[in-house]
Amino acid sequence: MSLLIVGTVAFDAIETPFGKTNKIIGGAATYISLAASYFTKQLSIVSVIGDDFPQDYIKLLKDRFINLDGLQIKKGEKSFFWAGKYHNDMNTRDTLITELNVLADFDPVVPENMKEPDFVMLGNLTPIVQKKVIDQLKKRPKLIVMDTMNFWMNVAWDDLIQTISMVDVLTINDEEARQLTKEYSLARAAQKILTMGPKYLIIKKGEHGALLFDENNMFFAPAIPLEEVFDPTGAGDTFAGGFIGFLDKTKNISFENMKRAIIYGSALASFTVEKFGTEKLLELNHKEIEERIQMFVGLVKFSVSSENN
Amino acid sequence: MSLLIVGTVAFDAIETPFGKTNKIIGGAATYISLAASYFTKQLSIVSVIGDDFPQDYIKLLKDRFINLDGLQIKKGEKSFFWAGKYHNDMNTRDTLITELNVLADFDPVVPENMKEPDFVMLGNLTPIVQKKVIDQLKKRPKLIVMDTMNFWMNVAWDDLIQTISMVDVLTINDEEARQLTKEYSLARAAQKILTMGPKYLIIKKGEHGALLFDENNMFFAPAIPLEEVFDPTGAGDTFAGGFIGFLDKTKNISFENMKRAIIYGSALASFTVEKFGTEKLLELNHKEIEERIQMFVGLVKFSVSSENN
Numbered sequence: 001m002s003l004l005i006v007g008t009v010a011f012d013a014i015e016t017p018f019g020k021t022n023k024i025i026g027g028a029a030t031y032i033s034l035a036a037s038y039f040t041k042q043l044s045i046v047s048v049i050g051d052d053f054p055q056d057y058i059k060l061l062k063d064r065f066i067n068l069d070g071l072q073i074k075k076g077e078k079s080f081f082w083a084g085k086y087h088n089d090m091n092t093r094d095t096l097i098t099e100l101n102v103l104a105d106f107d108p109v110v111p112e113n114m115k116e117p118d119f120v121m122l123g124n125l126t127p128i129v130q131k132k133v134i135d136q137l138k139k140r141p142k143l144i145v146m147d148t149m150n151f152w153m154n155v156a157w158d159d160l161i162q163t164i165s166m167v168d169v170l171t172i173n174d175e176e177a178r179q180l181t182k183e184y185s186l187a188r189a190a191q192k193i194l195t196m197g198p199k200y201l202i203i204k205k206g207e208h209g210a211l212l213f214d215e216n217n218m219f220f221a222p223a224i225p226l227e228e229v230f231d232p233t234g235a236g237d238t239f240a241g242g243f244i245g246f247l248d249k250t251k252n253i254s255f256e257n258m259k260r261a262i263i264y265g266s267a268l269a270s271f272t273v274e275k276f277g278t279e280k281l282l283e284l285n286h287k288e289i290e291e292r293i294q295m296f297v298g299l300v301k302f303s304v305s306s307e308n309n
Numbered sequence: 310m311s312l313l314i315v316g317t318v319a320f321d322a323i324e325t326p327f328g329k330t331n332k333i334i335g336g337a338a339t340y341i342s343l344a345a346s347y348f349t350k351q352l353s354i355v356s357v358i359g360d361d362f363p364q365d366y367i368k369l370l371k372d373r374f375i376n377l378d379g380l381q382i383k384k385g386e387k388s389f390f391w392a393g394k395y396h397n398d399m400n401t402r403d404t405l406i407t408e409l410n411v412l413a414d415f416d417p418v419v420p421e422n423m424k425e426p427d428f429v430m431l432g433n434l435t436p437i438v439q440k441k442v443i444d445q446l447k448k449r450p451k452l453i454v455m456d457t458m459n460f461w462m463n464v465a466w467d468d469l470i471q472t473i474s475m476v477d478v479l480t481i482n483d484e485e486a487r488q489l490t491k492e493y494s495l496a497r498a499a500q501k502i503l504t505m506g507p508k509y510l511i512i513k514k515g516e517h518g519a520l521l522f523d524e525n526n527m528f529f530a531p532a533i534p535l536e537e538v539f540d541p542t543g544a545g546d547t548f549a550g551g552f553i554g555f556l557d558k559t560k561n562i563s564f565e566n567m568k569r570a571i572i573y574g575s576a577l578a579s580f581t582v583e584k585f586g587t588e589k590l591l592e593l594n595h596k597e598i599e600e601r602i603q604m605f606v607g608l609v610k611f612s613v614s615s616e617n618n
Contacts, residue, residue, distance in 0.1 A: 089493055184398055186516075187534040207495075208517035211534060220531035220608045225496040225520060259611040293613055299529045300609040302568040304602055 002042030003248040004114055004141075005032050006133045007123020007237070008103065009047040009061075009071065010080035013096075014276060016231050017088055024277045025057040026082065028123030028147070031234040034281045035241025035268045036121070037064040038289065039249040044114050046070035046133060048102045050077040060282070069111045074102045090229045091206065110136040118251065121244040122146040123237060127156055127163040134166050143253050145169040146198075147240050150176045165197035171240055173204045186211065187218075200258065202243070204236055212262055217255050221262045222300050224270050224292075231276045235269040238281060242268035267292040311351030312557040313423055313450075314341050315442045316432020316546070317412065318356040318370075318380065319389035322405075323585060325540050326397050333586045334366045335391065337432030337456070340543040343590045344550025344577045345430070346373040347598065348558040353423050355379035355442060357411045359386040369591070378420045383411045399538045400515065419445040427560065430553040431455040432546060436465055436472040443475050452562050454478040455507075456549050459485045474506035480549055482513045495520065496527075509567065511552070513545055521571055526564050530571045531609050533579050533601075540585045544578045547590060551577035576601040 012026030029047045036043050044067035051073055061068060083097035108129050115138040122130040124147045134144065146167040152160045153176070164170055170193060178184055181192040186203055190213040193201050203211040205223075212219040242265035243258075250257055267289060274280045321335030338356045345352050353376030360382055370377060392406035417438055424447040431439040433456045443453065455476040461469045462485070473479055479502060487493055490501040495512055499522040502510050512520040514532075521528040551574035552567075559566055576598060583589045 185534070185536050185538070187536040190534070191536075205517065208514065209529070209531075218534065218608060219611065220518070220534075221611075222518075222529040222531070222609070225494070225499070225527065225529075227494050227496040227500075229494070256611070260613055263611060263613065297613060299527060300531070302528065302530075302565070302572060304569055304572065304606060 002117060003036060003040055003119045003244060004044055004046065004117035005029050005121045005123065006046045006108060006130065007032055007125055008080050009045065009049050010082060012233060012277060013083035014231055014233050015085040018230055021276050026233065026277060027080065028237045030278060031237035031281065032121055032123050032241035033061065033066045034064065034278055035238045036245030037066060038284065039245035041065040043067065044070055046108050046110055048072040048074060048106045050074050050079040050102050053079045070109065070114060077102045086232065090232055108133050118142050119244055119248045120144045121240060124149050127152055127159040131163045131166065143168045143247065145171065145240065145244055147171045150179055153179055167198055169200040169202065170198040171202040171204060177203050202262065204239065210262055210266065212258055214255055219259050221266055222296060223266060224295055224299060226270060226273065229273045232273050233277060235273050238272040239265040239269040263293060263296050267296060311426060312345060312349055312428045312553060313353055313355065313426035314338050314430045314432065315355045315417060315439065316341055316434055317389050318354065318358050319391060321542060321586060322392035323540055323542050324394040327539055330585050335542065335586060336389065337546045339587065340546035341430055341432050341550035342370065342375045343373065343587055344547045345554030346375060347593065348554035350374040352376065353379055355417050355419055357381040357383060357415045359383050359388040359411050362388045379418065379423060386411045395541065399541055417442050427451050428553055428557045429453045430549060433458050436461055436468040440472045440475065452477045452556065454480065454549065454553055456480045459488055462488050476507055478509040478511065479507040480511040480513060486512050511571065513548065519571055519575065521567055523564055528568050530575055531605060532575060533604055533608060535579060535582065538582045541582050542586060544582050547581040548574040548578040572602060572605050576605060
């Protein structure tokens with residue numbers, strides 16, 4: 001098994017200035033796996049849903065060769081449900097409903113044939129659940145990537161720090177990097193986080209791009225200024241999925257290749273926000289993705305020598 | 310005359326979490342001209358000061374071959390004075406004192422021998438004063454660049470719109486671009502501003518870099534994640550000065566060369582914030598600047614082909 005993804009598979013109900021949805025398919029593992037499926041066909045999810053989760057949604061994942069042997073379906077229980085409303089600036093949102101349901105006592109079980117993945121993506125989830133997945137692996141993967149959020153810093157600090165110490169790459173946003181380290185400067189925050197366990201750090205800055213750090217290197221990935229952000233839900237998870245999917249496809253964890261992976265992740269995320277939920281992410285083709293990649297190439301290309309006018 | 314700079318020459322008193330200054334030399338034209346002086350020795354300032362302005366400060370500008378024939382010195386009057394205090398995040402500040410003094414009735418006079426500049430940089434100032442300078446020019450310069458700020462949108466909207474319609478390049482920050490156009494999306498805001506007169510737009514995003522737009526092109530210039538921002542005062546003006554100075558030196562206003570100019574402006578600004586006021590900007594050498602430029606080159610360099618590891 002090549003890529004193991006842990007995270008929520010859930011219902012989302014989304015309201016933006018452009019409209020609102022009923023309960024649609026959402027969850028970190030959903031976005032991560034859909035994004036990664038553009039690069040690799042050897043991926044599996046460890047997650048949990050209730051028996052209220054539609055077969056259509058499950059089929060949608062299976063159709064993309066996403067292995068669901070690790071997806072627990074709890075009889076008589078309900079799936080995790082989140083409802084949120086975005087403000088006019090699309091950068092801030094209010095959570096309207098959070099029903100943990102099956103997630104409340106989720107005990108992840110990694111199926112036997114998935115215990116030796118090359119890559120692991122721990123989507124945003126209780127740090128204890130993330131750690132339980134690592135503990136079940138039979139050998140150290142090439143790379144364990146962990147996403148998290150400020151919520152866990154507030155309610156599960158010690159668990160969070162312990163899980164962070166076990167991973168190779170941490171992805172968080174700029175405010176979270178500051179909260180985690182009490183450093184305002186992102187350069188300083190990065191240095192601190194790189195002493196906490198991870199060898200690499202990705203700081204996501206939304207419309208301002210992303211930063212990749214290791215001990216000796218720094219990379220600034222741009223974001224494309226979009227005319228319309230229709231629904232930001234899932235952008236961070238899509239980014240993570242594109243990143244880890246590209247790494248799994250190329251099997252190369254050099255800093256140079258991680259840069260490429262970040263560009264691919266950013267490109268996929270730039271599609272996700274164009275429509276509600278997973279809609280856009282389900283209809284992409286490789287030509288579109290490569291065209292978007294070329295936009296990123298063009299966006300930051302400059303030469304300090306004046307040979308090219 | 311090659312480069313004409315209009316803006317304040319003033320006193321600043323600055324307080325940051327790292328310390329505070331007495332009245333030191335400040336003002337948009339000061340930072341712009343000092344930054345530009347690393348690239349061109351044919352530059353002159355149109356501004357106004359009182360007779361309280363120290364000869365040492367005037368000498369400091371003259372020593373860098375900055376022509377001060379257009380600098381009015383008002384007998385018995387006091388120079389413009391601004392005092393501000395930065396918050397811990399260094400991104401927000403409170404204005405403690407604003408004494409307009411000589412600026413209150415500033416009537417700019419462009420000396421006869423400066424009325425045919427190649428490049429004009431209109432530092433942040435009343436839009437009417439900026440317009441009066443343009444009106445005195447004998448022929449259209451290669452490029453007129455205008456900086457402004459939200460304050461003028463609040464108190465002098467019509468004048469601002471008129472002056473904007475007369476320039477080639479507008480530089481503003483992201484929030485101001487939104488305020489000016491009532492568009493949240495910067496891509497949309499840019500499109501609107503490019504119908505208001507300017508052929509080019511630079512959106513400054515501070516620690517997140519800068520964007521350059523023309524009708525058909527978009528460029529995302531990174532900012533270096535700095536470990537320490539000591540004093541942000543003058544960073545935007547330094548950026549503008551580096552930008553226009555580089556253009557004046559190279560006499561090339563292609564989009565490709567403007568990208569380079571933005572990188573040079575960003576590099577100089579990244580130095581300015583390392584010390585209080587103009588201190589760092591006064592002690593740079595070209596080797597340091599070129600090394601910083603190479604950091605920018607490295608920061609965004611990636612290749613989507615996997616030939617280079």
